[in-house]
Each structure stands twice: as C-alpha cells, then as structure tokens.
Amino acid sequence: MAKTQDEINELLASDLFQKGIKDKYIIINEGNSIIRYNCKNQTKRRLQNPEEFVQAETYLKLIYNYNYPASNISVNESVQIGSETREADILVYNDSHGKILIVVECKEENINERQFQVAVDQAYSYAHASAARYVWVTSGIKDEYFEITNISPVSRISISEIPKRGEEVKRFKYIKGVTEPPQGTQGELIQKFKSAHDALWGGGALAPTTAFDELDKLIFCKIWDERWRDNDPKSKGQPYNFQIIHYPEDPQNNKAKVELEARIRDLYEHGRKKDPEVFKDDIKLDKHKIYTVVQYLQDINLSKTDLDAKGLAFQSFMGEFFRGDFGQFFTPKPIVEFIVSAIGVNKDWKILDTSCGSGGFLLHALKAVRDDANEIFSDEIGSASWRDYWHVFAEKHLFGIEINEQISRVAKMNMIIHDDGHTNIITNDGLKNNRTLEIENRNLNFQDGTFDLIMTNPPFGSTIKADEVGYYKEYELFEKNLGFTEIKDRIADDNNKNKWRASQSTEVLFLERCYKYLNEENGYLAIVVPDGILTNSSSQYVRDWLIEKFRILAVVSLPQYTFAHVKAGVKSSVLFLKKHPKKLTQKFEQTLSDVKALVREEKGLDKEQRAERMLELYKESIRKYSNNYEVMMVVVDNIGYDTTGKKIDGSELPNVAARINKFIMDNINDNQ
Structure with missing residues (x-):
C-alpha cells in the first residue's frame, strides 16, 4: 500500500533522513513526492512506493553506519541474470569500483515470513549473477545477512551483519557497555511486535492468543537482558544474550539456534525468579520460533527507546489483540483518558483497579504523574530527580487485580514496558477479601481502607451465586432487606438482618468491594456501571446504598455504542464518587438509632405502623443530606470514535473531563 502524505512527512522528519538531507546524500522535492539519491548512478524515485523508505533508510545506513561512500553505492541498478535484465535495489561496490561487494534487497515493512524468504531467494540470484560476496535482505523491521564463499557459493551462510567498510565479518553485533542496540520509534516497534506475532501465529500454527x-x-x-547493569553488572564487555551469535562452521545455524534457545530460557528463568508473578509457566516455543522472534527484536533497545513511544507501541499492538477474543478485558483509550483526566491524579495517592484488564487505568495514571514530572523538571528530564518523581509512584502507588491469568500477564508486561509497577498487579478474583489475597498472592498491600483512588471498569452481566462462593456473607449488597424501601425489616427487628439473596451481579458487588478498599477520609471512586443500576426499579436498593456510602460527585452517561467495538454493547455510565468520611457514616448510624428510639416513644402504633414510621423518618433524614449537595449530570454523545472504534472529530470528553475536575476541586473541601 502506498504511503500517505502524513506518513511520508513523519518519516522525513526522522533524525536519519534529516541528516541525509542536510548532507545532500538524498534530495527531496518540494512536494515530498520524489527522492533523488546522490549516489553512483544518481537515481530518482517516487516516495509513495511502500518499499522506497526502506530502501532510502538502508542507503543512508550504508553511509552512516557502515562507512561506505555514496559514490560506491548504486540504487536500482540493472543486473543481467541469464537472458533477463532485472533491477537490484542496492549494490555496493568495492573501492576500485571494479567489483560488487554487497547486494541489498529491500521489501516493504508488512511482508510475512514466506514473502521474506522469497526476497532472500531473489537477492541470492542477483548476488550470484554479480559475483557479490555479501547479501543483506531487509524489510526495515527484519534483517538477514549472508556471506557467499568461494568454497561453498550456493550455501546460505548467515552472518550477524554485513561488515563495515574495511572490516571483517563479526559473529555478533552487540556487546554490553560497548555496542548497544539502537533505540526505536513507535512505528518501528508496532511493526516489529506485529510481525513477530504474525511469525509465531504462522497462519494457524499457534492460536493468536498463545502467540501473543x-x-x-x-x-x-x-528487557531483562537490557537491564544487565542492575541484574548482572559483572557481565559488562560480554555479548548480549538476546541476539543471534553465528558460527563460521555452522552454515545452517543449527548451533546458533540451539545456543540461542538455551540463553533465552536462562534469561527467562533468572527473570522470573526475581518476578515470579509475571510468568508462571515455561516458554512453549521451539528453537526455530525463538530464533525468528529474536531476528525481529534484537536490533532495537527497548530500555532506551522513549517511554511514551514504546508504551504507545505496545498498547497499539495490544489493542489489535484485544479487539479479538479478549475485547471484554479492554477499556477503550478515550474512556480511560477521560476518567483519569476528570478525577485527577496525585502522585502521593495509592491507586487501585480491581478489574485491571490490560492495565489501562494504571498506565494513564502513571502518564499523568510523568507529565507532571516533565513540567516540574523541564530542564532536568532524564535526571535522578525527574525519574524518582514518577518511578517511585509507578513502583509503590499503583495496584491492580485481574482474574484472568493471561490478561494479568499482559498488564504486568505493559507496566514493565513503561518502567515498572508490575509487582503490585496480582492474579485473583477482585471480589475476594483482602485477607484472602494476602494469603493467596503473598502481597500485603491490598488492605481495606488504604486506597485513595480506585478507577475501574468491572465485568458486567455475570452473576455470583451464593452457594458457589464462600464470601457472599461479607457483602451487604448480598442481603435481601437492604435499601430504604426494604429497610423496614431491619429497622423493626435487627435479628432479621441477614436474609441473603440467592445471587448478585458482579457490577453491584464491585461497588461494595471498592467501598471497602477506599480510604475513610479521602477515597475517590470512578467506576463504569451499566445503566440498569441507575434506572431499573429493581436496583433502587443499590442506589439507596450508594447514597448512604458515597457523596455522588458526577454521573456521565455514555453512548450505547461506547464498548461495542470491544464486544460489549451494554449502555453504560461513569460514576464519580467520594467515600463518606467516617464521621458522616457514624452520623447515619446514629440517625438510625435516634429514629428507633424516637418512634418507640410514640404511642398507639402497632408493629407494622412503627416500622413504617421509622422508615419514613430515616428516609427523611437521609434525603435531607442527599438533597443538600449538587451532582453534576452529563450526557455525552460524541466520545471521539464511532461504533467500529474509528476515530472521529469533535469529542466532548476533554471538555467534560475539565468540567468534572473543576467541580471536584471546587467541592473537595466541602464538609458535606
């Protein structure tokens, strides 16, 4: 597919292209549609050609990275193969210009493994016809290098890379502390992740979810290999483990694959000893699949790549995955950004997502704090103070619970990609109490009453049956006689309190679980709920419970299609709530006691009348409180994307988020 003008402009803005333009090795016309190579044969080409940027980038790398003069390089030169004349993408001549040294075959980024191997065949045909010594095949995302020897001219002898001008072939590219892989761009990473995944999937060899x-x-x-300074500082000067190391006596790469597999498995074992929660099962790939993935990832330094770029790349690639079988675990980015922006994030807060899925809320909370760091330390970005500001927050203030083992691993990886916080993401049922989590996950950080902010999009539509779980009696919302309209029995006879429902929906139970986790004095909850909780008459008791437990700050109604493209079509809203301080909860409890005492003094009432009178007075007292504060009610029609998830202009969410944030700030010191 031809490059769009926006894609062309973005690529031309890269450091490599800007340097090439400045040094006049390439000349781009005014309309950014034609590129001219100042090389041996002075070639002119159309930039919209999808292979052209790969070719231009490779040409510039030959000059800047491998030290070959432009005068030794021909672009799109004819090669005679038998009776046919074909066009080689790039030929590199020796210094006397009498012999072709290197044949380079360039292909567009999104070719698959089979197409890549066809390109290798094509390059070899050019190399044999021109008696070249080296072959380089590249898609810009994946590279393969070969040496052609006089002893075995038809053998495909893999090498680590083509030699620099005047140097010999090396067995490997990268040495710790000496030669590091280069950092990558967001676009490169997305394509590398996607191509590596597709190579593993192989059209059905592995299920897409298993490949992911x-x-x-x-x-x-x-990432573990790149962090050798922290994990194994004495290994400085040794080759990186996550790279292919070639052996001259091993033209078929059998030894290279066996040893690579052993190094990767060793890295994995060392890594998971330190972080046992990240991956609990072994690598299931064979040496050939491992070799293929390393080919895609070895030439990029994830640790040095810009944090936002690599984070966005992983999330973009991950988004493709979550649009498939696991759509229900994924909250669309515009909704996550809206909630994080609306509620506001303080770096000193302890933050939780009780159904964290891929970790979107936690990562955007981290981004908000990192943006603050960038503003505060604008002249010191990269300094220890700048890093400590947000990294301590990532490591000690972000927590997540996810019931699905595979999705939990994705969340942990997402945090690792963004530079940590993953040790506080656990795999378990978010409805279990904190004591159970402490025992089962050996993590003491999930204690009730300790979280300042919870942002979550809990699962909808599932039902928890009382006879299938051991924790149902821990939930008030599992009780039958709950809410103002059902409270008569409880008021009239405290012994009647524990009448249990046979089942309860997960979205209702998560409201109460979040309430228990929240800090008594400064606990905020932003939660996505199905509209049934807010509108169905059968859910009145839930709304009554919410009034008793929370100050309702804002209710934002989302369009019907908000979650349709991730396989969830339930009409939903976002509730912004603040947990009542302890003194107000105690006030409610005292009100109930006072009402009971008052009504018991009244004469001439039978048991039923007394219960009705107690209910009337209690409701009057509670409603008096709830009518005394303002609730921000907003209906949003444009959320920045359509029913298919395609981006559209005119999103109302940024403006609504700003209004809610101001409303919360204006009311933060309200004594309620």
Whole structure:
C-alpha cells in the first residue's frame, strides 16, 4: 500500500533522513513526492512506493553506519541474470569500483515470513549473477545477512551483519557497555511486535492468543537482558544474550539456534525468579520460533527507546489483540483518558483497579504523574530527580487485580514496558477479601481502607451465586432487606438482618468491594456501571446504598455504542464518587438509632405502623443530606470514535473531563 502524505512527512522528519538531507546524500522535492539519491548512478524515485523508505533508510545506513561512500553505492541498478535484465535495489561496490561487494534487497515493512524468504531467494540470484560476496535482505523491521564463499557459493551462510567498510565479518553485533542496540520509534516497534506475532501465529500454527502470550515472554527476556547493569553488572564487555551469535562452521545455524534457545530460557528463568508473578509457566516455543522472534527484536533497545513511544507501541499492538477474543478485558483509550483526566491524579495517592484488564487505568495514571514530572523538571528530564518523581509512584502507588491469568500477564508486561509497577498487579478474583489475597498472592498491600483512588471498569452481566462462593456473607449488597424501601425489616427487628439473596451481579458487588478498599477520609471512586443500576426499579436498593456510602460527585452517561467495538454493547455510565468520611457514616448510624428510639416513644402504633414510621423518618433524614449537595449530570454523545472504534472529530470528553475536575476541586473541601 502506498504511503500517505502524513506518513511520508513523519518519516522525513526522522533524525536519519534529516541528516541525509542536510548532507545532500538524498534530495527531496518540494512536494515530498520524489527522492533523488546522490549516489553512483544518481537515481530518482517516487516516495509513495511502500518499499522506497526502506530502501532510502538502508542507503543512508550504508553511509552512516557502515562507512561506505555514496559514490560506491548504486540504487536500482540493472543486473543481467541469464537472458533477463532485472533491477537490484542496492549494490555496493568495492573501492576500485571494479567489483560488487554487497547486494541489498529491500521489501516493504508488512511482508510475512514466506514473502521474506522469497526476497532472500531473489537477492541470492542477483548476488550470484554479480559475483557479490555479501547479501543483506531487509524489510526495515527484519534483517538477514549472508556471506557467499568461494568454497561453498550456493550455501546460505548467515552472518550477524554485513561488515563495515574495511572490516571483517563479526559473529555478533552487540556487546554490553560497548555496542548497544539502537533505540526505536513507535512505528518501528508496532511493526516489529506485529510481525513477530504474525511469525509465531504462522497462519494457524499457534492460536493468536498463545502467540501473543509467548511473544510477551520473549519481550520480557529482551528487557531483562537490557537491564544487565542492575541484574548482572559483572557481565559488562560480554555479548548480549538476546541476539543471534553465528558460527563460521555452522552454515545452517543449527548451533546458533540451539545456543540461542538455551540463553533465552536462562534469561527467562533468572527473570522470573526475581518476578515470579509475571510468568508462571515455561516458554512453549521451539528453537526455530525463538530464533525468528529474536531476528525481529534484537536490533532495537527497548530500555532506551522513549517511554511514551514504546508504551504507545505496545498498547497499539495490544489493542489489535484485544479487539479479538479478549475485547471484554479492554477499556477503550478515550474512556480511560477521560476518567483519569476528570478525577485527577496525585502522585502521593495509592491507586487501585480491581478489574485491571490490560492495565489501562494504571498506565494513564502513571502518564499523568510523568507529565507532571516533565513540567516540574523541564530542564532536568532524564535526571535522578525527574525519574524518582514518577518511578517511585509507578513502583509503590499503583495496584491492580485481574482474574484472568493471561490478561494479568499482559498488564504486568505493559507496566514493565513503561518502567515498572508490575509487582503490585496480582492474579485473583477482585471480589475476594483482602485477607484472602494476602494469603493467596503473598502481597500485603491490598488492605481495606488504604486506597485513595480506585478507577475501574468491572465485568458486567455475570452473576455470583451464593452457594458457589464462600464470601457472599461479607457483602451487604448480598442481603435481601437492604435499601430504604426494604429497610423496614431491619429497622423493626435487627435479628432479621441477614436474609441473603440467592445471587448478585458482579457490577453491584464491585461497588461494595471498592467501598471497602477506599480510604475513610479521602477515597475517590470512578467506576463504569451499566445503566440498569441507575434506572431499573429493581436496583433502587443499590442506589439507596450508594447514597448512604458515597457523596455522588458526577454521573456521565455514555453512548450505547461506547464498548461495542470491544464486544460489549451494554449502555453504560461513569460514576464519580467520594467515600463518606467516617464521621458522616457514624452520623447515619446514629440517625438510625435516634429514629428507633424516637418512634418507640410514640404511642398507639402497632408493629407494622412503627416500622413504617421509622422508615419514613430515616428516609427523611437521609434525603435531607442527599438533597443538600449538587451532582453534576452529563450526557455525552460524541466520545471521539464511532461504533467500529474509528476515530472521529469533535469529542466532548476533554471538555467534560475539565468540567468534572473543576467541580471536584471546587467541592473537595466541602464538609458535606
């Protein structure tokens, strides 16, 4: 597919292209449609050609990275193969210009493995016809290099890369503390992740979800290898483990694959000893699949790549995955950004997502704090103070619970990609009490009453049956006689309190679980709920319970299609709530006691009349409080994307978020 003008402009703005333009190795016309190569054969080409940017980038790398003069390089030169004349993408001549040294075959970024191997065949045909010594095949995302020897001219002898001008072939590229892989761009990373995943999937060789899971493990190994300064500082000067190391006596790469597999598995074992929660099962790939993934990822330094770029790349690639079988675990980015922006994030807060899915709320909370750091330390970005500001927050203030093991691993990897916080994401049922989590996950950080902010989009539509779980009696919302309209029995006879429902919906139970986790004095909750909780007459008791437990700050009604493209079509709203301080909760409790005492003094009432009178007075007292504060009610029609998830202009969410944030700030010191 031809490049769009926006894509062309973005690529031309890269450091490599800007340097090439400045040094006049390439000349771009005024309309950014034609590129001219100042090389041996002075070639002119159309930039819209999808292979052209790969070719231009490779040409510039030959000059800047491998030290070959432009005068030794021909672009799109004819090669005679038998009776046919074909066009080689790039030919590199020796210094006397009498012999072709290197043949380079360039392909567009999104070709698959089979197409890449066809390109290798094509390059070899050019190399044999021109008696070249080296072959380089590249898609810009994946590179393969070969040496052609006189002893075995038809053998495909893999090498680590083509030699620099005047140098010999090396067995490997990267040495810790000496030669590091280069940082990448967001676009490069997205394409590398996607191509590596597709290579693992192989049209059905692995299920897409399994391929995603296995790729996650190898990304983990890659990052662990890059963190050698922290994990194994004595290894400075040794080759990186996450790279292909070639052996001259091993033209078929059998030894290279066996040893690479052993190094990757060793990295994985060392990594998960330190972070046992990240991956609990072994790598399931064979040596050939591991070799293929390493080919895609070895030439990029994830640790040095810009934090936002690599984070966005992983989330973009992950978004493709979550539009499939696991759509229900994914909250669309515009909704996450809206909630985080509306509620506001304080770096000293302890923040939780009780159904964290891929970690979107936690990551955007981290981004908000990192943006603050960038503003505060604008002249010191990269300094220890700048990093401490947001990294301590990532490591000690962000917590998540996810019931699905595979999705939980994705969330942890997402945090690792963004530079940590993953140790506080646990795999478990978010409705279990904190004591159970402490025992089952050996994590003491999920204590009731300790969280300042919870942002979550809990699962809708599932039902928890009382006879299938052991924790139903821990929930008030599992009781039958709850709410103002059902409270008569409880008021009239405290012994009647524990009449349990046979089942309860997950979205209702998560409201109460979040309430228990929240800080008594400064606990905020932003939660996505199905509209049935707000509108159905059968849910009145839930609304009554909310009034008793929370100050309702804002209710934002979302369009019907908000979650349709991620396989959830329930009409939903976002509730912004603040947990009542302890003194107000005690006031409610005292009000109930006072009402009971008052009504018991009244004469001439039978048991039923007394219960009705108690209910009337209690409701009057509670309603008096709830009518005394303002609730911000907003209906949003444009959320920045359509029913298919395609971006559209005119989103109302940023403006609504700003209004809610101001409303919360204006009311933060309200004594209620």
